[in-house]
Amino acid sequence: MGMTLAFDGFVKTYEGFELGPIDLTVKNEVLSVLGPSGCGKTTLLSTIAGIVSPDAGRVTLNGRDLTGQPPEERGTVLVFQDGALFPHMTARENVAYAAESMKQVEELATTLEIEGILDQRADTLSGGERQRVALARSLATDPAALLLDEPLANLDAPIKRRLRDELRPLLSSLSIPIVYVTHDQHEATAIGDRLAVMEDGTVHQIDTPKEVFAHPATPFVASFTGSINVFQAQVAGTDTSLVLDWNDRQIETPGYGHEVGEDVWFCIRPEYVATTDDSAADEANVLDGNVTRRVFEGDDYLVDIAPDGMDDVIRIKLSPPVYDRLGLADQDRIRVLLAKEAIHVIGDRNGDHESASDEMTTVQSEVQ
Amino acid sequence: MATRSNSTRSRTIPLALDWLTVALGLGGVLCLYYLAPLVSLFLSVPPGELLARMNNPAVVDAATTSVLSASISTVVATVFGLPLAYWLARTDGRWTNAVLAVVVLPLVLPPTVGGIVLLTVFGPGAPIGEAAVAAGFPLTRSLAGVVLAQTFVASPFVVVTAKAAFEGVDRTLEHASRSLGKGRWTTARNVTLPLAMPGILAGVTLTFTRAMGEFGATMIMAYYPRTMPVQIWVAFIELGLDNAYPVAILLLLISVAALATLTTIVSNPWE
Numbered sequence: 001m002g003m004t005l006a007f008d009g010f011v012k013t014y015e016g017f018e019l020g021p022i023d024l025t026v027k028n029e030v031l032s033v034l035g036p037s038g039c040g041k042t043t044l045l046s047t048i049a050g051i052v053s054p055d056a057g058r059v060t061l062n063g064r065d066l067t068g069q070p071p072e073e074r075g076t077v078l079v080f081q082d083g084a085l086f087p088h089m090t091a092r093e094n095v096a097y098a099a100e101s102m103k104q105v106e107e108l109a110t111t112l113e114i115e116g117i118l119d120q121r122a123d124t125l126s127g128g129e130r131q132r133v134a135l136a137r138s139l140a141t142d143p144a145a146l147l148l149d150e151p152l153a154n155l156d157a158p159i160k161r162r163l164r165d166e167l168r169p170l171l172s173s174l175s176i177p178i179v180y181v182t183h184d185q186h187e188a189t190a191i192g193d194r195l196a197v198m199e200d201g202t203v204h205q206i207d208t209p210k211e212v213f214a215h216p217a218t219p220f221v222a223s224f225t226g227s228i229n230v231f232q233a234q235v236a237g238t239d240t241s242l243v244l245d246w247n248d249r250q251i252e253t254p255g256y257g258h259e260v261g262e263d264v265w266f267c268i269r270p271e272y273v274a275t276t277d278d279s280a281a282d283e284a285n286v287l288d289g290n291v292t293r294r295v296f297e298g299d300d301y302l303v304d305i306a307p308d309g310m311d312d313v314i315r316i317k318l319s320p321p322v323y324d325r326l327g328l329a330d331q332d333r334i335r336v337l338l339a340k341e342a343i344h345v346i347g348d349r350n351g352d353h354e355s356a357s358d359e360m361t362t363v364q365s366e367v368q
Numbered sequence: 369m370a371t372r373s374n375s376t377r378s379r380t381i382p383l384a385l386d387w388l389t390v391a392l393g394l395g396g397v398l399c400l401y402y403l404a405p406l407v408s409l410f411l412s413v414p415p416g417e418l419l420a421r422m423n424n425p426a427v428v429d430a431a432t433t434s435v436l437s438a439s440i441s442t443v444v445a446t447v448f449g450l451p452l453a454y455w456l457a458r459t460d461g462r463w464t465n466a467v468l469a470v471v472v473l474p475l476v477l478p479p480t481v482g483g484i485v486l487l488t489v490f491g492p493g494a495p496i497g498e499a500a501v502a503a504g505f506p507l508t509r510s511l512a513g514v515v516l517a518q519t520f521v522a523s524p525f526v527v528v529t530a531k532a533a534f535e536g537v538d539r540t541l542e543h544a545s546r547s548l549g550k551g552r553w554t555t556a557r558n559v560t561l562p563l564a565m566p567g568i569l570a571g572v573t574l575t576f577t578r579a580m581g582e583f584g585a586t587m588i589m590a591y592y593p594r595t596m597p598v599q600i601w602v603a604f605i606e607l608g609l610d611n612a613y614p615v616a617i618l619l620l621l622i623s624v625a626a627l628a629t630l631t632t633i634v635s636n637p638w639e
Contacts, residue, residue, distance in 0.1 A: 051543045071546040084544035088562050097558065098548040141549050 003028050003062055005048070005076075005145045005177035010057030012043055019043055019201035020057065026145075026177040030168075032192025032209070033181045036224065040201040041181045045147045048179065049078040061145055061177070075144035079151050083134035085122035091133045092118040099140035108136040111170070128159040135170075145177045152187060164190050185225050189213065197221045213269070215344050222267040222346060228315045230267040230346075235260050242345060243284075247310040251338065252284045255345030265346040270302060270317040272342035275326060276335050285338045287314070290331050305334055314338075406620065413613045421614040430599035430615060437514040437595060438522075438579035444515065445523030445575050450568065453527045454556070457534035468531075475524045479584025482520050486589050490516060513590030521585050522578035526571035533567020534560065566633045573633070577626040581619065 004027050011020040019040040024031070033041045046052040048059055050071035059066040066074050085094050091114060095105045109115045112132045117125060125133065131151050138146060152160045152167075168191050171178050182188050188195055189209035196206040197220075205217035216222035222230045233246035235258045242255035244266060251266070258264055279286045289307035301323040305314045316336060318326070328334065413421075421427065452471070456464055474482060490497045490507040500507045507513055537560050545555040561568070583597035594602065596615050604612040 046543075049543075049547050051547070070551075071543065072549050072551050075549075076547070077549075078544070078547040080540055080544055084538075084540045086541060086545075086559055086563075097545075097550075137548065 003144070003176055004060075005179070006058075006060045007044075007048070008058045008060075010044070010047065010059070011055045012040075012047065012052065013055055014043075017201060020054075022057075022203055024196065024203070024206070026179055028175045028177060029193040030171050030178040030180055030191055031206075032188035032195045033179060033198060034185060034188040034195060034224070035183065035198035037183055039198045041198050042149055044198075045078060045149050045179060045181055048145070049076050049147055050074050051078070077138045077141050077143035077146055079131075079134055079138050079146070079148045081150045081153055082127075083130040083151075085125070085130055085133055085137070087121070087123040090119050090121055091125065091129075094122055094133055095136045095140050098137045100142075104140055105136075108139055111139075112136045126159075127155045128163055131155070131163060135167075139174075143176065145179075146171070146174065148178070148180045150182055151180075153182070153184070160187075167191055197224060199224070215348070216267060216346060219265045219267070219346060222265070222344075227267040227269045227344075229270060229273070230265055231312050232263060232265055235262045235264060241340070244345070247307075247312065249287065249307075249310075250284050251343065252340045253343045253345050254341055255343075256348050258345065258348070266343055267346065268338050268343050270315045271300075272339060273314060273316040274337045274339060275316070275318070275322070276337040279335070279337055285340060285343075286335060287338070288333065288335050289314070291328050291334055292330065294328060294330065303328060303334075305336060307336075409613065409617060409620065413610075413617065418614055418617060421611075422618070424614070426594070426599060426603075427615055427618070430594045430596045431618060433511065433514065433593045434580055434596040437511055437518055438576055438582075440511075440515045441518035441522055441579040442526075442572060442576045444519050445526050445579075446572055449523050449527040449571075449575075450530055453530035453571075454534050454560070456527070456531045458539075471524050471527050473524075474520055475528075479521050479582065480588060483517060483585035483588030486516055486520055486585060490589070507589075509590050509592050511590075511593060514586055514593065514595055517585035517589040518579035518582045521582050522575045525574040525578055526568075529571030529574060530564065530568045533564035533571070536567065537563045569633050570630055573626050573629050577623055580622055 004025060006026075007022060007024040009020070010022045010024075011018070013019070017040070022044065033044065035041045043052055047054050048066075050066065050069055053068070057067075061075060066076070071078075085091075086097065089097065092105060092109075095108060095118075096102065099105045099108070105118075106115075109118055112135055114129065114132045114136060117129050117133070122130070122133065134151070152163055155163065164187055171180070171191065172193075180188070180191050182191075192209055194206060195209040195212045197204045197212060197216075199220050204221045205212055207215075212221065213225050213227075216225060216227060219230045231246060233244040233251065235242065236245040236250065237243040238258065238260060242253045242258055244251045244253055244255075244264065246266075253266060255264070255266070276286065287305075287307040289305040289310075291303055292306045292313065293304035295302040300320065301318045303316050303318060303323075305316060307314060314336060326334075452467075456468055456471075477485075487497075487508065488494060490500070490513070492498060492501060492506075492508065497507050500512075505512065507516060541559050541563070542555050545559045546552070550558070581597060582595070583601070586595055587598060587601070591598065596619050600612045600615045600619070603615065
């Protein structure tokens with residue numbers, strides 16, 4: 001089917017803040033828009049919905065030009081952060097407000113599991129219930145495109161995770177263009193077919209979540225998607241593989257398309273940095289250092305390591321069993337391996353580097 | 369048994385007047401000043417005599433005129449005032465402040481001046497006034513005159529109060545409604561108006577109460593038919609203070625009823 005939401009040359013200027021130019025095309029898929037607060041992602045949604053008018057650019061939905069159309073005539077439905085339920089109505093009245101028939105209300109109530117709360121007033125519902133009702137209400141209009149603005153942002157972690165996992169199949173089943181805005185990388189990857197990363201009003205990268213995480217296009221994308229280890233280095237050699245000079249250490253990487261002497265950024269996700277006993281200290285990509293900080297994140301431990309003779313700090317992520325086995329304390333000596341295949345050199349050029357994400361998967365299983 | 373420091377402290381406590389007590393003391397004087405004359409008014413007329421005088425045709429006529437005219441004025445003020453209040457609440461810019469200043473003008477204008485100003489437009493000497501007289505619908509010394517005077521003085525209350533009520537409605541809810549495919553009018557009727565209703569009703573009540581009590585502008589625009597405030601004045605001038613009491617008490621009761629309505633609205637669950 002030819003459902004497409006397209007966005008051409010969108011520009012919006014606020015006092016001292018410029019958004020765009022942005023070009024985006026969303027087919028029958030869920031596009032997650034990931035970015036820090038204030039990056040312009042909510043404005044982007046509001047513009048598609050017709051609540052904010054752009055300074056320049058065109059929005060089209062299935063070929064129909066939406067630019068300048070009032071919100072009610074666009075066929076796009078915006079789901080707000082806190083649901084924006086009408087507080088003076090019951091949950092049922094909220095859904096019925098948008099629905100064609102009471103039968104449709106009942107069906108949606110079943111889908112979203114809100115039958116039990118239909119007769120409660122909207123302002124007495126919990127955060128999770130409110131979002132379920134808001135979703136039912138939005139779907140009741142049979143939208144041609146669905147826009148979600150941080151719908152799970154203010155929910156408690158367990159409810160958030162549960163709703164997130166239910167949302168994914170529900171949104172996919174709609175077969176319409178869906179834009180899902182969030183600042184949470186887990187939500188963005190769990191829900192999106194594709195992922196756009198935004199910062200300061202511009203889109204840094206659009207790709208599948210896996211590809212964005214494995215091969216971030218900019219240092220910002222790398223750090224915002226959790227590749228806390230983003231470092232600057234210089235290309236030292238390109239013979240068999242791309243070798244970087246990083247603080248006078250040689251690092252072998254799978255990078256390509258760079259020239260000797262070029263300054264580049266490279267990154268490695270903390271969960272891909274391995275501790276090692278059996279590699280020699282002088283091997284490429286093996287570093288000795290001191291533990292400088294340990295943070296328990298609940299699911300795993302983050303350990304900061306200051307490699308000898310460097311200003312940069314490498315952060316590694318360890319599962320609790322591994323952490324307990326190593327018995328680390330501050331200032332302990334530790335040897336780590338930056339596996340070549342787990343390193344990504346930002347700004348790799350030429351397109352023949354396929355199956356990169358498959359390599360990542362292999363590396364991941366090796367590390368574990 | 370108390371140590372020296374303890375006794376010192378216990379001695380200073382009654383002396384140190386706490387600020388809230390002072391505030392209540394000062395405010396209490398003001399409250400007494402409000403209440404004492406009201407109580408005194410009720411005590412000055414025996415209930416039996418009060419009821420008897422209520423049947424006086426002049427009193428009944430004045431009450432009828434007042435309730436009728438104030439009701440019409442309130443409807444007129446609401447019909448024209450609500451859209452204006454909505455516009456003021458949802459528009460930003462230079463013009464908003466200028467328009468708001470115009471709306472507030474009758475509030476700061478002495479009512480008698482308001483009456484004079486109205487006479488220059490609707491009076492027998494002015495073109496509009498003359499045309500109205502020729503059409504057999506005089507705008508002074510008529511119910512229409514009373515309504516014109518009351519609307520002029522009382523309508524700002526509904527505009528200002530409703531504006532605040534509209535501003536209290538989260539715009540996100542309006543955006544949500546329109547995003548669901550509902551137009552501006554449907555959105556206003558189903559979302560904005562119900563949510564702003566307590567504030568709007570408060571404004572309507574204030575307007576009605578103000579219209580009931582309007583004297584200055586009404587005196588000048590329409591001495592006849594007499595409204596209750598005018599009747600009080602006439603009774604006071606011609607027959608003495610005693611004769612002004614019954615109508616005054618009636619007006620007072622209406623004000624208390626209005627106050628009760630307002631208080632009920634304020635305790636509204638979704639305000």
